Amino acid sequence: MQRCHGREIVAGIMFEQSKPALGSEIVAEASMAYTGTAIGASELAATGGDGSDDLKRHFRLGESLIHSVLVACGVLSMLTTLGIVIVLGIESWRFFRVPEVTLWEFVTNTVWQPRINEFGMLPLLSATLMTSFIAMLVALPLGLMAAIYMSEYATPRTRGVLKPVLELLAGIPTVVYGYFALTFMTPLLRTILGKDIVEIYNTASAGIVIGILIIPLVASMSEDALRAVPSGLREAAYGLGGTKFETAIQVVLPAALSGVTAAFIVAVARAVGETMVVALAAGAGPNLTANPFVGAETITGHIARISGGDLSYDSIDYQSIFALAFVLFLMTLSLNIFSRWLMRRFRQEYQ
Amino acid sequence: MAIQTKMATGTSSSSASTLADMTSGGGMAAPAARTHDGPLAIEARNMNIYYGNFHAVRDINLQVEPRKITALIGPSGCGKSTVLRAFNRMNDLVASARVEGEVLFNGRNIYAPEVDAVEVRRRIGMVFQKPNPFPKSIYDNVAWGAKVNGFKGDMDGLVEQALRNAALWDEVKDKLKQSGYSLSGGQQQRLCIARAIAIKPEIILMDEPCSALDPIATLAIEDLMKELVEKYTIMIVTHNMQQAARVSDYTAFFMVDPKRTGHLVEYGPTRQLFTNPKEKRTEDYITGRFG
Ligand SMILES: Nc1ncnc2c1ncn2[C@@H]1O[C@H](COP(=O)(O)OP(=O)(O)OP(=O)(O)O)[C@@H](O)[C@H]1O
Ligand SMILES: [Mg+2]
Numbered sequence: 248m249q250r251c252h253g254r255e256i257v258a259g260i261m262f263e264q265s266k267p268a269l270g271s272e273i274v275a276e277a278s279m280a281y282t283g284t285a286i287g288a289s290e291l292a293a294t295g296g297d298g299s300d301d302l303k304r305h306f307r308l309g310e311s312l313i314h315s316v317l318v319a320c321g322v323l324s325m326l327t328t329l330g331i332v333i334v335l336g337i338e339s340w341r342f343f344r345v346p347e348v349t350l351w352e353f354v355t356n357t358v359w360q361p362r363i364n365e366f367g368m369l370p371l372l373s374a375t376l377m378t379s380f381i382a383m384l385v386a387l388p389l390g391l392m393a394a395i396y397m398s399e400y401a402t403p404r405t406r407g408v409l410k411p412v413l414e415l416l417a418g419i420p421t422v423v424y425g426y427f428a429l430t431f432m433t434p435l436l437r438t439i440l441g442k443d444i445v446e447i448y449n450t451a452s453a454g455i456v457i458g459i460l461i462i463p464l465v466a467s468m469s470e471d472a473l474r475a476v477p478s479g480l481r482e483a484a485y486g487l488g489g490t491k492f493e494t495a496i497q498v499v500l501p502a503a504l505s506g507v508t509a510a511f512i513v514a515v516a517r518a519v520g521e522t523m524v525v526a527l528a529a530g531a532g533p534n535l536t537a538n539p540f541v542g543a544e545t546i547t548g549h550i551a552r553i554s555g556g557d558l559s560y561d562s563i564d565y566q567s568i569f570a571l572a573f574v575l576f577l578m579t580l581s582l583n584i585f586s587r588w589l590m591r592r593f594r595q596e597y598q
Numbered sequence: 599m600a601i602q603t604k605m606a607t608g609t610s611s612s613s614a615s616t617l618a619d620m621t622s623g624g625g626m627a628a629p630a631a632r633t634h635d636g637p638l639a640i641e642a643r644n645m646n647i648y649y650g651n652f653h654a655v656r657d658i659n660l661q662v663e664p665r666k667i668t669a670l671i672g673p674s675g676c677g678k679s680t681v682l683r684a685f686n687r688m689n690d691l692v693a694s695a696r697v698e699g700e701v702l703f704n705g706r707n708i709y710a711p712e713v714d715a716v717e718v719r720r721r722i723g724m725v726f727q728k729p730n731p732f733p734k735s736i737y738d739n740v741a742w743g744a745k746v747n748g749f750k751g752d753m754d755g756l757v758e759q760a761l762r763n764a765a766l767w768d769e770v771k772d773k774l775k776q777s778g779y780s781l782s783g784g785q786q787q788r789l790c791i792a793r794a795i796a797i798k799p800e801i802i803l804m805d806e807p808c809s810a811l812d813p814i815a816t817l818a819i820e821d822l823m824k825e826l827v828e829k830y831t832i833m834i835v836t837h838n839m840q841q842a843a844r845v846s847d848y849t850a851f852f853m854v855d856p857k858r859t860g861h862l863v864e865y866g867p868t869r870q871l872f873t874n875p876k877e878k879r880t881e882d883y884i885t886g887r888f889g
Binding site for chain 1: 686688691693716717719720723724726728730731732733734742743746747790793794797
């Protein structure tokens with residue numbers, strides 16, 4: 248009896264200890280980890296109870312069936328990701344094994360021209376960073392202001408209309424946005440700034456439209472974060488004579504900072520990976536430039552163009568796009584890691 | 599100043615009688631038993647509060663004495679919080695809430711259309727049931743209210759003074775830059791009180807400020823209230839009869855009628871209300887024979 252008791256306590260402690268770690272995980276993974284520990288704990292507790300018959304564990308068919316299905320789903324999604332990473336890795340490795348290319352050249356060379364065996368990714372990377380940066384310049388302030396308006400100012404009825412409309416905006420196919428960039432935003436920029444400054448294909452137009460495209464994402468995720476702030480904090484701020492604006496900006500926003508930051512980073516990852524808009528509007532040739540008004544091809548735009556053509560599977564061109572995809576993967580991965588690190592830091596600070 | 603004097607004379611007629619002369623409150627909710635003619639801190643007149651169609655409290659007449667502790671007691675759901683929040687227009691934040699009647703503060707009805715709720719709350723501060731520090735440092739928690747109130751003087755001095763008044767200074771003086779969440783529950787509540795004091799309000803409203811605290815922290819807050827009442831008017835909602843009896847000078851007892859509408863049953867000096875209540879219902883409630 249005593250032994251059983253002891254085990255249960257052990258299980259209980261394990262469960263307790265796993266909780267803080269949970270807090271810092273992204274929801275999906277957190278729920279997986281949660282199931283994991285819960286199962287671990289209950290098994291431990293159950294094995295301790297073997298002594299008496301009436302406490303014996305029953306076999307429940309439904310429970311174990313659902314359990315296995317859930318585990319299978321989790322494992323499947325993990326395996327898929329793993330598979331993609333492995334393929335990317337192998338093909339990239341093959342690419343770097345070719346004598347003409349070295350990793351050093353890939354990272355430092357400023358020319359990307361597969362035809363003459365120049366594989367420097369910098370022009371593509373810089374264009375990706377450029378469009379993403381411009382997109383964030385548009386999406387951050389607008390998305391955040393929309394979120395603050397919806398969570399702090401709008402009446403429930405206004406919000407009830409606004410949020411679905413915003414989410415509708417997110418449902419528009421990106422090819423439409425690409426066309427919008429090419430036939431509306433670019434002419435607009437050319438009218439405002441002059442045709443001699445703004446080329447037909449340019450990263451500014453693509454960046455701005457990507458920004459518009461991710462506003463709903465930023466707004467919706469930030470609004471969720473803002474609304475999750477306990478109403479007690481708002482009451483406290485109003486109770487001290489804070490105005491609505493002071494309360495929203497100085498109290499609610501800092502309290503929601505981890506969630507808002509996460510929204511930003513997800514948005515950056517989305518901007519980095521956005522393909523259709525840049526393929527249509529940013530230009531079809533690698534170009535290392537700091538000028539947003541001339542054409543430049545991004546990593547995604549290049550991959551889309553190259554893989555659309557007829558490449559033979561063993562060609563160096565073909566393998567080069569895997570190396571580029573690997574770079575994209577590393578970028579989004581580091582963004583994710585960064586966002587988690589941020590969230591953990593804010594949590595520690597504020598809880 | 600002129601307004602205050604006028605108000606004082608205005609109220610003197612209704613409160614000329616001394617406590618000894620007071621007889622039963624009659625059919626209406628009992629008016630305050632005033633023992634002197636000075637100006638009131640705040641006064642509710644014929645206050646009715648609704649949440650949508652629900653009549654939450656009715657016909658509240660409450661005269662709150664300055665620099666005294668007034669306790670609001672009564673069973674759960676009788677509208678204590680609703681009444682308390684009406685005194686600094688916190689009910690404005692509830693979309694469905696509607697307040698009728700008058701709340702006179704310095705001779706002005708705070709519900710008059712030209713009155714700014716934000717200005718009201720700068721003069722009538724509030725401490726809530728659950729400690730709710732901002733996600734900021736201890737220092738910034740205290741400084742925030744003063745900052746948004748346009749305080750331009752010696753902020754360090756103000757923060758220290760507020761923390762000293764809230765009996766928290768010695769515990770936090772070496773970690774002012776740390777998060778407010780790094781404190782214990784009782785310390786957090788004292789931080790919230792310090793935050794409320796820092797804006798130098800005339801009245802502090804406290805809604806069950808000790809309900810999340812252990813007995814020792816509770817006593818610390820009670821001691822604190824007794825010190826604060828030398829400078830401020832305090833109104834406190836509490837479920838704890840002993841607490842009301844220990845700290846308050848005046849007590850208002852609320853109950854609900856069959857339609858669940860809250861009303862003021864009896865209001866008077868705490869001693870009298872606890873030792874010699876005029877209403878049978880009050881006696882039943884404070885002696886625990888409520889049913
Ligand atoms: N935001 C609200 N919307 C609708 N009804 C409300 C709201 N707040 C309170 N009420 C109702 O008003 C009545 C009084 O509530 P109130 O919170 O003032 O009671 P209380 O005396 O403070 O109770 P407790 O002692 O439990 O805190 C209750 O019937 C409650 O259901
Ligand atoms: Mg209450």
